């Protein structure tokens with residue numbers, strides 16, 4: 072196991088490499104336990120490096136077979152080799168060729184980094200530092216090389232041989248059972264984008280003609296028998312390719328684009344040049360196997376990996392501190408694509424929900440870090456919501472601040488200036504400073520300051536002066552390694568509406584005309600006062616429209632204001648936000664009452680507002696997908712986050728459950744009507760409008776079941792039996808799971824029997840059970856760990872059952888600490904075989920300090936138990952140390 076060296080890597084220590092590798096030839100002869108890799112490297116001293124420096128190539132658990140320099144075996148005195156390094160103390164100071172032979176055991180590689188086996192296929196994962204598990208290399212993103220890859224394998228075992236680039240040659244090896252293929256990638260790339268796949272795979276093929284007429288062969292490779300599940304992924308790919316041409320003028324640049332779906336994968340997918348490798352969860356879908364959410368996920372991830380071809384591959388990162396350069400930007404691009412393909416307001420709501428659920432807690436806890444970190448112990452732990460989602464929000468703000476034309480011109484300049492290079496955040500921002508004529512020095516602080524800013528808004532209406540004074544302030548709480556926080560540049564989109572919902576024109580002597588015209592005020596200092604004039608009557612403020620900045624908000628809106636916004640705001644996001652804010656206030660009060668031993672009070676106005684949305688949805692006056700969002704209450708996690716400290720998940724659960732019950736009872740007839748009238752299209756279509764109708768119907772069913780258990784269960788049974796798609800079937804099963812008893816157990820068993828051959832569907836079944844809010848769930852999870860479909864070596868299974876359990880607010884956070892103990896036990900079991908997944912699971916404990924004291928001490932105990940072990944991977948050691956610091 073690669074244990075921690077204890078030495079952190081720092082951005083401030085960046086030095087260019089001392090040597091460059093212009094060309095790589097790999098000859099890979101595949102065997103399950105003894106794969107031979109011959110790597111021929113064209114190396115030269117880097118003029119920007121240190122002359123005469125030693126050449127230190129990275130390795131990780133490597134076994135060196137032989138090494139030659141310019142065609143001659145290298146004198147053993149001239150090099151030192153260990154599994155982790157290959158060092159030539161005095162390499163030539165002119166261009167030279169190094170030929171390195173290593174031997175690998177793909178079948179024994181459980182870390183799923185480097186070359187490994189998934190099912191019956193060979194595949195690779197090299198980002199961030201997996202290439203060094205294949206051969207010794209300068210395994211860093213600023214070393215760019217062309218690659219020629221020759222693969223050789225048994226014909227029967229691996230009829231398909233794929234690598235990056237275009238296929239140059241293939242054929243049989245006379246007199247043997249083996250064959251070969253040669254792939255050439257003419258585009259220089261860093262080693263983390265290398266990939267190969269070999270196996271007995273089926274595929275579907277298609278063709279894309281780029282704007283300038285290049286014909287591209289598209290292939291999606293899957294397990295035999297799964298071809299019919301790849302059509303939606305192919306469709307998403309073609310739409311993504313067109314969109315990148317239309318929106319950014321970016322065309323694809325090889326003759327081939329292949330995607331391979333594998334079932335053992337540490338994350339979602341990987342953007343290897345010309346050969347994307349995917350977790351099969353983000354490829355495979357049929358109406359009867361995948362939910363609408365799965366379809367949306369496939370579309371987004373296919374687009375994300377494709378968009379990396381320009382933002383990540385053609386222009387890559389100078390070092391791993393710049394990860395957000397490719398990830399934040401590419402998330403921004405995929406979010407924009409999905410918004411374009413679907414409903415933009417609904418997509419925005421979903422993205423903000425995701426940001427608040429994953430990134431806000433990260434930013435508020437011990438794992439908080441900058442969008443561009445400055446120090447790390449283990450880079451794998453920095454593929455985070457902060458780098459990805461907050462990184463995307465920063466780009467979104469940049470576009471809002473400089474305007475769409477300057478943003479597009481800046482992107483064009485970035486592509487032109489940095490194509491074929493490894494760039495930095497400074498390079499990127501420089502392009503936008505140039506095209507917008509704006510100094511972005513202060514804006515750049517978003518990259519170097521962790522923590523979610525809190526925006527405070529206070530307003531005063533002066534009837535006599537017909538004016539409204541708005542005081543805005545920002546503050547960011549100190550984080551672990553940054554005591555002092557400076558003001559950020561925050562775009563605040565806002566509007567004012569009158570009681571009937573009419574938009575009031577913004578007029579003020581304190582704001583720039585451009586701010587008033589766009590409705591986006593800039594807060595660049597700790598506080599700012601703006602007085603709006605010509606306001607005939609007390610208006611309602613609609614603040615942070617479209618969630619124009621990744622901030623928390625403390626405003627002085629009354630509940631009456633929120634009710635007006637929930638009905639009339641022309642900004643859909645804020646209509647949704649108003650309902651969420653109302654519910655959050657109510658639930659916080661209710662949870663407080665429960666903690667104090669009192670009964671929670673349900674606010675009649677809120678119940679009525681909820682009914683109004685049901686009515687509008689029924690009448691078709693609002694979009695169904697939007698209505699489904701507006702009708703779902705803030706999650707238990709949302710409430711916990713708002714509480715900030717002394718969190719008691721049981722009190723939150725009871726508060727939320729009683730509100731759901733009250734809403735379900737009060738609006739049972741309306742919910743039943745929605746459930747009837749939005750139901751059962753004879754023909755399934757995954758498009759956004761159809762998915763929205765199903766989402767609304769299912770939201771209605773779940774709320775009804777919360778209020779009227781019997782009626783809900785009957786409807787759920789009917790839906791379960793009659794549904795022609797997984798979205799409706801699974802929602803029905805979830806509704807049945809709300810009530811303990813034989814009916815639930817029977818439905819769960821029947822579901823498992825019906826989908827026994829389908830691991831991705833069983834993952835849903837694992838998650839659902841892991842999230843049941845009852846004290847028996849812990850025992851159920853333990854029992855499911857012995858289920859024949861569960862496997863500790865498959866990351867999807869582990870994420871479903873164990874990850875699902877750690878998202879179960881009441882049961883993971885049991886007051887007796889048994890939930891934490893189970894997680895700790897699993898993390899320690901998994902760490903030696905797959906440290907990346909183990910570390911990811913452990914980060915489920917990152918918010919432990921916000922809990923009430925008893926749970927805090929139990930969580931601390933679990934963390935300390937892990938920290939006390941001597942044999943921890945660098946990955947887990949890093950997370951546990953930061954969590955406890």
Ligand code: B3K
Pocket residue numbers: 198199338340341342375376379398451454
């Ligand atoms: N770039 C990969 C993530 C690699 C994670 C390495 N631990 C997928 C993506 O963001 O597109």
Ligand code: ZN
Pocket residue numbers: 375379397398401
């Ligand atoms: Zn990415």
